[in-house]
Amino acid sequence: MMALHLAIAALLFLTATAAGKLVLARTGFNFYSKDEELAFSAATGFAGLSVFAMITGFAGLIYRPIFAAALAGIIIISRRQVLDITRYLFSGAAALVRNIKTPGYSPFEKLLAGIMLLAALFNLIFAYAPPTDTDSLLYHLGIPKLFIDYHRIIHLPENFLSYMPLSGEMIYTWGLILGGGLTAKLVSYLFTIMFPGMLLIFTRQYFGRRTALLAGAAFYLSLPAINAAGVANVDIMYAFFAFAAFWSIMKWIETHNQRWCLLSAVMAAISFTTKLSNAPLIICLAVTAILYVMRNKMPARLALNVILAFMVIPALIALPWFVRNFIHTGNPFPFFDIAAFGMKLHPMTAISGNYYSKPVGFGISATALSFFQIFLGNPVTAAGPTIIVFALPLIFLRNVDKKILFIAIFATAILATVFLILPYDKTCARYHFLAIALLYIVAAYGFERLSALLDARRILAAIFLAPLIFPGLAFSAYFGAKRIPLLTGLQSPGQYILSEYEWGNAEDLKMIDYLNKNVSRKSRVMFPGYFFVDPYYYSMRVVVAQPELLALSDINEVLNRLRNDKIDYIVMRKYYYTPSENGSYYENNYSSRLDMRWEIEDYVPAYFEKEHVEGAVTLYKIK
Template identity: 30%
Template sequence: MHNRHLISLLGLGLLLIWLFASFGSFYLVQKPFTPAAAAALANALLDLLTAAWLGLLGLGLGHRLLRWLQKLPPSNPPTLQSSSLPAFQPSTTELLILGCGLGLGALGLITLGVGLAGLLYRWLFMSLSLLLSLALWPDFLALYRRLRWPANRPNRLTMFYLFLVGLFTLLVALLPPIDWDGLFYHLTAPKLFIQAHRITSGFDVPHFNFPFLAEMLFTYAMLLRGDIAAKLSHTLYGLLLTGLVYLTARRHLSRESAWPSVLVLLSMPMIVTLAGWAYNDLALAFYQLAALYALLRGLGVRGQGSGVSNQRSVVSSQKSEGGAPTSTPVASRSAAQSPISNLQSPISNLQPSTFNLHWLVLSGLFAGLSMSLKYTSFIGPLTVGLILLWWLMRKKFTTPLSLSSILYPLSSIFSFTLPALLIALPWYLKNFFFTGNPFYPFLSSLFDGLFWDQFRADWYAQAGTGIGFDLKTLAVLPMLAMLGVRDVNYFDGRTGPLFLAFLPLILLYGVFRYRARAPERPPALDVLLIFALAQFLFWMLGVIWSRSLWQSRLLLPCLAALSPVVGWLWQDLAHLDRPQFSLRRFVNLLIGLALTLNLVELSLNFAQVNPLAYLTGQETRSEYLTRRLGAYYATMEQLNQTLPAQAVVLFLWEPRSYFCQVECRPDSILDQLAHDHYLYGSAANIAAAWKQAGITHVLLHRQGLEFIKREETEALSAPALEQLAVLEADYFEPVFEVAGAYQLYRLK
């Protein structure tokens, strides 16, 4: 018996050896993929895992920060209805979306501090990430325990659309960077900071001194992995923005409008485009909408049919959001006992009985993070602050005038403005110490600035080149913006047809107050419309002033706030249905057609870009970049191979220097020759100044020069072009030329 058992074990072992040997020998001879394909897939997976790791760190850190915020003492408003206030208890969905955004912002600020200290080293950030992962492990577990399968699932067609859009976006985001501003400054500044191991001044690129929160995240990702992981961090903000639009619609408008609002947002081709680029627009739209969302939560706004009434407890609120229930009881009136039809003002509709200063602090934090991305972002926090101020002015106090009734509104404003200013302040202090101008390069008439003078300020502003106060153009400005016919950057600002199609309804509900007293109309609808209107008017002022600001991409915060509005209007069309004709079904068909055409366009673009060639190893990084960037990348490759390490190259009419491996000084605002002609006059003086600055070579971009000529820029005068001809004849020695587009010269 014992021998039989040994024989059976021996036979089983031999069979296992045979199975391993047969499978191994087969795939060793007939390999399922080449080593190049395996390496490419492994690289893509590592990029994806790095971005996911960064997102998880942000999620855990944000969860920890929200827990700390929870510990702040509550502050009760002096109203009769405020006898019991709900605790600050974000739902699971809010923890995931708002927490991740808050944590990513904190990681950006940490990177800023470490960079200013001169500690931008890969080993340090790898160690920091590992330590954070261990320290935040309890937060990850707490979030995991709260996860529930969402109850409000989309229908199959919606899921199919979201899957394809997400797949196309992700695959393109996994490609090497080719976007203009990414190669100009979004990725170039982090690369230079990493090379210097510190955030430093001395670069004649004004964009390096913009608020740089997104670029700090790019720096973090590039230290961990590389530029593709940095791009994916912006893709992550696209996912967060999509979730926030869903959350805004569901909580503040109606449950039924949640997924339609997501479809409206993702009907914009610019979302997919920007999600694959190393830009900061998706992050800006997220933080501005998050500031507004947190304000609405602080003011206690709930939508009609959103799953819970306006005054329900946090327990039922969290159950409706799919989170783990809490034990905070709240006794208050239901929404049915305080109908909207009895209220007087859209902003006074907000319920004071659930007023919560914790949410105002969170709103201020998000407002500060938005001001850490762009100078022009201040309009969002300003609008949110004015909405809060208006609400405080309209609030009815039921107690006699007292010191507390006076101090409470001040504490509310303080709770919003102080976090916003503290979070945004580091970027402006950095600018002041680096350049002498906290708003560099703007407001140069008030502050001196490094590398800056009135000539460059006028060149950059292009004041007076906008549409002016042309009433006909202003009247059709929304249509022109959404059609994109005058956009200076057409491909990154396409809005799709839905906002234009719903524009009459937006005006009808917003301006003419249609159905203002209908019980189905949620109070937050007016707040979202006010926020979007402020964003649009600010953009319109820029378009009036300068043609360089005619970029529909800059309207993204406005359109993100309008997405829940359009989603709700889409659902509200049902009240216009007639027995003979259903307007809602007809609109459904049109929107379905628009989304189908959007998928067709995405598919064609996907086929043209052909990301699978790179992702499967059929195409190297260099081959892909040459195919997509053409003469520019070929020039960078030849420049890197030809010039010695100590070369210093001055670019003319080419602002992109990311792929340059020697020291390159880009023509950041395309004014290098014009400004030097203004300063030095003759070609001899210009060449001498360049020599004194250490310039050894000059790269001339002919197509960039032709672009400036077509723009009819007055500052690039005929005498300046004459001096360029003298420079080429007497002071430039040709080194190489690429496709007639670029010429590299040695400076004599």
């Protein structure tokens, strides 16, 4: 089965790249090399697939035959590009195998390549498993799964994360609708191959093969990148498009061809609508282009064109999502508090305010120490010491390559800006993937310069390799080995989910199984107690209880609200609640706004029927 899911994911990659290659050829782009063309073609093609899924979603046309027909149509239209890319990839792989055996590759370079290939294999096994992580279940796969169930982009007031722009989830929609959750996860895995691949191509083109291998290996073997390989998140995805945007602006600076500026704006827009926290990228790119125009005394109209490109294109791509939010909530940005304009937070966003809804601002408490924790903090979420060790010494060296200086300044600017505006998880490396990837290029260049200056090449190589092997390769092997029983059939998917499921316990999984077997797919099940419910493994619609319903004390008002919301069942999870001191209501363990003012057991069997019990989890049917 892995071969089938991987084949579908690979076909999506091939089709997207072929479509992108055709579009770029028709619009007059020229490239330095075939590899460069391949990288930009993949980014352009996947941007197109994302926009296609968004359009069909708003049109109510999310059907497998439509997506399959679209895929077939793209293959037919771009058949020459499909064949050309296929031949190039196979011939390139064969040439790599031949060349790596020649004396032209040093033992150190062969070791770097070998470590990356081993990690790619382990990461593939890591990725080929049912989704169990919280973000995938609630958000990145859970939301598009509901869109597929309803054949359209629907309003999901029970999940405030659905109010974010969802360009990344639109790409996952292709994998889900054509092959299911495992295919979608392998699409994510391929992005973790494509992004380091783009990094390698870029770095080799500007700084040589050895520096490229160093930068690519350092990023690919970092723990945040390894973690991303095994889950269906959008962090590598947004970084992929962001890097394409950065590379495009460099191409514009080199060629003065306005097409590259427009492509940069498109890539930045897709990156921004894949991960909202990447909004500073648009500003940094526009400022970079404007400063270049001013420094070189170019016509003022070029600066105006840049401003328009980076304002209009991202606005057009993001607009459908924000208009949808405004229609449903009266606030285009329900994840931010804009009370001054009469637009307030979504209730569930407000409840979880410690995590998602703090206003954007420049936190005074952001210290240099916490900034450095991006690299030297939590060993699982931090980028590691390589950048600190090999990039910082360049400050004290002369004759540093101007392109390296440009990359370092841009990376530092985007890193600092995102760090300052993030309301939470400021030091988590996955929010800074673009800056970290660019800084790994700087670190690789720094390694080469230090190796040339100091008579300690082996010592420096050992220092560079150490974090790549441990924890990098070691954790990749560990995550892959954990899933070998599943891959070989010694462990069933159900057993695996039970052991790794992050959104509940065995009782919750048993209740999911009961609901899927005994409750109609057309039913709607409500879950009081928390501000999320995992929709991925349920065959019917599942929603969370809103605060205004839980606050009611009159059972007739409760029943009217349940009927108006078309709720058929309620699942009570007792571990979310404890009785109040006076016993008059139930206190929620997370927020007082989720306190429950009515006791469901008091109205059994008059209004509710206790249908099934799994430990502390009880299913009630509304009469």
